[in-house]
Amino acid sequence: MAHPSPRKMGKRGSKRQRAGFWFVLPAFLFYVAFFAYPFLSTVYLSMTEWNGVGTPTFTGLTNYSRLVQDGAMWSALTNNVIWVVLGTAAPIFIGLIISVMLWTGAKGGGIFRTIYFLPMVLSPVVIGVIWNWIYNPLFGLLNTGLRNVGLGKWAIGWLGETETALYAVMLTAIWTYLGFCIVVLYAGLQKVDSELVDAARIDGASPWQRFKNVIVPQIRPVLTMVIVYTVIGGFNVFDVVWVMTGGGPNNSSEVIATYTYEVAFRNSEYGYGATLSVIMSLVALSAAYAAMKFRKAGEA
Amino acid sequence: MARTASNRRLFNSTGKYVVLIVMAVIALYPILQMWMTALRPSGEILRNPFALPSTLDWSNLAKAWTTGRFGTYLINSVIITVPTVIGVVVLSCLAGYGISRFKFWGRGIMFLTILLGLTVPFQSVMIPLYYQLLNMGLLGTYWSVILPGIAFGLPFGVFLMQSFFEDLPHELAEAGRVDGCSEFRIFKDIMLPLAKPAVSTLIVFQFMKTWNEFLMPLLYLQDEDMRPIPLGLMFFQGAYTRDIGLIAAGVAISTIPVIAVYLIFQRQFVKGLTSGAVK
Known part of the structure; x- marks a missing residue:
């Protein structure tokens, strides 16, 4: 029934087109059962109060007004914003320099790209464990190194101090995905018209002017996609924070995702936890939407 | 050039x-x-x-393998990863082909619904999914991470396969139709073999993603004997905080398989991760 027999040539066109439905249906049903349906349940739960036992009590938008007044949520969201800004600006700045260096022609460019990309294939847990050790206040590599070069007074507990914990975790995350930024930007650079760069050079443009006015405009679509990636990643970050600090000390490295986890699974406030996770989706979705609009505007 | x-x-x-x-x-x-x-x-x-x-x-490695039970975790990771990857690849190929080659009722809405999944984090479904799996009697079984794992792989998989099939020439399928092949046979015997590059990209990409996943098994697989490698490593680190040599051995065992797979299939993997960005 799914695949019309070719002998019924009469309505072949429309019948044939309808076969597409049966190709898509299995994936769609699967997706609805284990993704879309639970997501809609989350939206419903976000308007209830529920401790995980019995039936959720419908409370309308109470959770959302609680959210607006929840100081812990705002400080977590502030950390996400810091993460988005620094976690986008730093790897793009470094990534542009490195990818242009590779693009200008370097021996062993392929090997460099392979190495830069490597941290990206590791599990966040592995990365967290490695960097927990690097940052260990007593025998960590960072502090041992600092003491060896006579900077012992700088050897602090990087993950244990409220001032440094967030940035130490962020540095680890950037170490992980910087290679991704380099490889994507490098791929974008392959489409840059060398003759334009050459013409600018003949016209006396400095290397910086050539970079800023000739190269960057040509890789703008790719640049936008990297930004979408780091922005969504920054709002949704969970694993590396959870493994390294759990949001501590004193909530100083708390982000929305770790806060959501705590509210739901430590405090058993499933209703409010659902509210927080709906907000996470909305923020990521609008960030992606804004970036796509921005990209379209750039192409027009 | x-x-x-x-x-x-x-x-x-x-x-x-x-x-x-x-x-x-x-x-x-x-x-x-x-x-x-x-x-x-x-x-x-x-x-x-x-x-x-x-x-x-070599004693740290041996100790991590036996007392740390990394051998068990490794087997668990394989048990979880293989069916997840197969499920994502099969369903994504079918759906990607259907969306790119046919015009039918519901095509647009189904595709858009699946694509929206690209921005929704796992946190946004983890709570109801827990109770859903509990009611289905799947919680605590390998299925509790395999089935949602497949669903989470679909947005990217369908997107990737759809854009690949769209770029393939239509003439070959027409030839099959003239010969009287069913639509499914055209897909299986003519179009799918042409999609090998995209399929291998998706396999490698999904393998890495599933292999490294940790929040899903943390929530849905409470039994210690069923932990995959990342989860095992996390608990292992908690238990042996002071023994750096042993933790390092756990990290070595966890990283060597993925890095080996990456070095062998790096072209497919990099293509998978960047294909969304460079199009």
């Missing part, structure tokens, strides 16, 4: 290599240091962590 050196020269050449090499060291050193520490006799680790090991000591 000729790569003329002159117009691209923006940097001083020696300085360039210094920067590129420093970056490579930064990317690699933490991992290599972990492997070195795993092979170092325990007494040496604290004295000078930066030096090369004086002798190779």
